[in-house]
Amino acid sequence: MAFEDIFPKPLKDCFDNITKIPTYGERGASRFLYNFLKLSKEERLKVVKSLYDLAQTVFPCRECFLLSDSEVCRICSDPKRSKKFICVVEESQDAYAIERLERYRGVYHVLGGRIAPLEGISPQDLTVDALLSRIETYKAKEIIIATNPNAEGEATANYLIKLLGQRFPKLKVTRISYGLQFGTLLEFADELSLEKSFENRK
Numbered sequence: 001m002a003f004e005d006i007f008p009k010p011l012k013d014c015f016d017n018i019t020k021i022p023t024y025g026e027r028g029a030s031r032f033l034y035n036f037l038k039l040s041k042e043e044r045l046k047v048v049k050s051l052y053d054l055a056q057t058v059f060p061c062r063e064c065f066l067l068s069d070s071e072v073c074r075i076c077s078d079p080k081r082s083k084k085f086i087c088v089v090e091e092s093q094d095a096y097a098i099e100r101l102e103r104y105r106g107v108y109h110v111l112g113g114r115i116a117p118l119e120g121i122s123p124q125d126l127t128v129d130a131l132l133s134r135i136e137t138y139k140a141k142e143i144i145i146a147t148n149p150n151a152e153g154e155a156t157a158n159y160l161i162k163l164l165g166q167r168f169p170k171l172k173v174t175r176i177s178y179g180l181q182f183g184t185l186l187e188f189a190d191e192l193s194l195e196k197s198f199e200n201r202k
C-alpha cells in the first residue's frame with residue numbers, strides 16, 4: 001500500500017493549509033496537529049469553534065492595524081488615549097507586551113513586520129504610509145519606536161528615524177529597547193526590563 005493510501009486525507013488537507021501560514025513549516029504544523037488529535041472530540045471542537053470565530057471576526061484596526069474585533073480597535077476608540085503619542089511596533093503582540101505594563105496612554109501603530117531585505121520585505125510592504133498620514137492628521141508630538149532589539153528591528157528603526165526626520169523635522173522621535181538584551185523579542189521581554197527601556201527611551 002502506498003503512503004498516500006494510509007495517510008488520512010483530512011490530515012493531509014490540514015498539513016497543506018497550516019503550512020501556508022507564514023513561518024509555520026512542516027514541523028510547526030506537525031506539533032500542532034498531532035497534539036490537537038490527542039484531545040477528546042469535545043475539546044477539538046472547542047478549539048475549532050474558537051479558531052472559526054477568530055477567522056470571522058478579528059482583523060487589523062482600520063487606523064492603527066492592531067488586531068481588533070471591531071472596525072476601530074479599543075485603544076483607538078478610547079477618548080482617554082492621546083493620539084499625539086504614537087508607539088510604533090512590528091506586530092500586535094509587541095503592543096500587547098507594552099500594554100501589560102499599564103503605563104502607556106498613547107496609541108499604537110502596527111507596521112505588520114520589519115524591514116528584512118533577505119526575505120524581500122521592504123518599507124513598501126509595511127504600513128509606513130499610513131503612519132505618515134496619521135502623524136499629519138493627529139499632529140503627533142512624539143513617535144516612540146519600539147521595534148525589536150535585533151538586526152532587522154534596528155534597521156527598521158533607523159529607516160523610520162531617518163524618514164521621520166526628513167518629513168517632520170520638528171517631531172520628537174524616540175527609540176525604546178535600549179537596555180533590553182539584544183535579540184530579546186519585545187513580546188517575551190520581562191516586564192521590568194521593558195518598563196525601564198520604555199522610560200529611558202532616547
Ligand SMILES: [Zn+2]
Pocket residue numbers: 061062063064065066072073074075076077
Ligand atoms: Zn486601532
